[in-house]
Amino acid sequence: MKRKRTFLATVLAVGLAGLLAPLVSPSPASAAQSDCPSNEFCLWKDINFTGSRTVLDGSYFPWLEIQGDWNDKASSAYNRSGNTWCLYEHSNFGGRRLVFPPNSQIHDFRNYGWNDIASSAQKC
Ligand SMILES: [Ca+2]
Numbered sequence: 001m002k003r004k005r006t007f008l009a010t011v012l013a014v015g016l017a018g019l020l021a022p023l024v025s026p027s028p029a030s031a032a033q034s035d036c037p038s039n040e041f042c043l044w045k046d047i048n049f050t051g052s053r054t055v056l057d058g059s060y061f062p063w064l065e066i067q068g069d070w071n072d073k074a075s076s077a078y079n080r081s082g083n084t085w086c087l088y089e090h091s092n093f094g095g096r097r098l099v100f101p102p103n104s105q106i107h108d109f110r111n112y113g114w115n116d117i118a119s120s121a122q123k124c
Contacts (some may be wrong), residue, residue, distance in 0.1 A: 033105070036078045041085045041100070041121070043074040047108040051075070054086075059123040062092045074118045078105040086124035093120050 002049035033049040036042035047076025054067045067072035079085050079100035080094075098114050100106070109115045 013041075027057075032072065033078050036080045038066045039081045039082055041083075042078045043070065043115075043118070043121075044076045045070075045073050049076050049078060049107060056121055059083075061121045062119060064091075064119055071119050072116045075109050075115050076107050077109075079103060083123045084087065086119040086122060087114070087118040088122075089117055091119045093122060095119075097124075 006061070010105040015050070032044070035049075035053060037055060039042060041056045041065070042049075042053055043056065044053050054070055056067070061067065064074075074087070077085075077087070077100060079102065082102045084099040086093075089097075096117075098106075098109075098112060098118070106112060106114075109117070
């Protein structure tokens with residue numbers, strides 16, 4: 001009798017795990033987004049926080065190409081910090097500006113006319 005109850009409990013546990021797994025598994029997009037460390041501002045080369053990622057660990061980036069081929073390449077960003085960050089169209093904070101309030105994100109720069117535009121960044 002005890003054995004049968006254990007078997008039933010196992011079936012129920014496995015069944016529940018199977019039902020809950022899709023609810024707790026992060027989607028690929030959110031998994032990539034969560035790769036951005038806390039208190040940092042992160043850029044991705046592709047939309048939806050995919051492709052190569054860079055962490056702007058600091059506060060002042062007049063030439064994004066110094067980060068490693070990041071000039072005119074960013075397509076999504078996550079500001080996982082309490083600071084406001086700005087991206088700029090040109091190097092040395094020139095041209096148009098795209099503002100990221102604390103804890104904000106843009107999953108597709110195309111929606112803002114900013115795909116592959118950013119050339120510099122800083123806390124602003
Ligand atoms: Ca540019």
